Amino acid sequence: MAEDLQIVQGDKATQYQALIPQIKGLLEGEPDLVANLANVAAALKEQFGWFWVGFYLVKQDELVLGPFQGPVACTRIRKGRGVCGTSWAQATTLVVPDVEAFPGHIACSSLSKSEIVVPLIKDGIVAGVLDVDSELPDHFDTTDQQYLEEIVKLISL
Numbered sequence: 001m002a003e004d005l006q007i008v009q010g011d012k013a014t015q016y017q018a019l020i021p022q023i024k025g026l027l028e029g030e031p032d033l034v035a036n037l038a039n040v041a042a043a044l045k046e047q048f049g050w051f052w053v054g055f056y057l058v059k060q061d062e063l064v065l066g067p068f069q070g071p072v073a074c075t076r077i078r079k080g081r082g083v084c085g086t087s088w089a090q091a092t093t094l095v096v097p098d099v100e101a102f103p104g105h106i107a108c109s110s111l112s113k114s115e116i117v118v119p120l121i122k123d124g125i126v127a128g129v130l131d132v133d134s135e136l137p138d139h140f141d142t143t144d145q146q147y148l149e150e151i152v153k154l155i156s157l
Contacts, residue, residue, distance in 0.1 A: 082106035
């Protein structure tokens with residue numbers, strides 16, 4: 001279905017509402033986590049054109065880089081470090097309008113200006129995070145939070 005992804009114009013909510021059924025179609029019947037994470041990252045990157053979209057998965061005491069779209073990234077992040085590690089530690093979505101102002105921000109790229117990180121939770125435990133970076137400041141808002149949280153719930157961990 002990837003070649004059939006329909007890119008929709010409009011406000012954020014309209015774009016997400018058109019994308020979510022397509023993501024459901026990509027995930028339907030596919031049990032492989034890596035394949036599903038890769039397709040979700042690609043669909044989000046294609047629709048929104050963000051600087052970086054990807055997943056980090058909890059492996060022992062670190063987040064380890066998973067499928068992503070964008071420039072090379074940090075490979076491992078400790079719990080509580082940076083935006084991703086803090087989202088993991090707090091088990092909550094973090095919307096960061098200015099990454100330079102975030103205490104302990106890990107600069108995988110100096111081009112990243114704002115970020116949203118959404119935890120992937122299974123049985124009450126964070127199993128990974130969806131990390132999205134923009135080269136524009138203050139790019140993410142509650143609309144992104146709402147729909148990205150909905151999207152990560154579609155992923156079977």
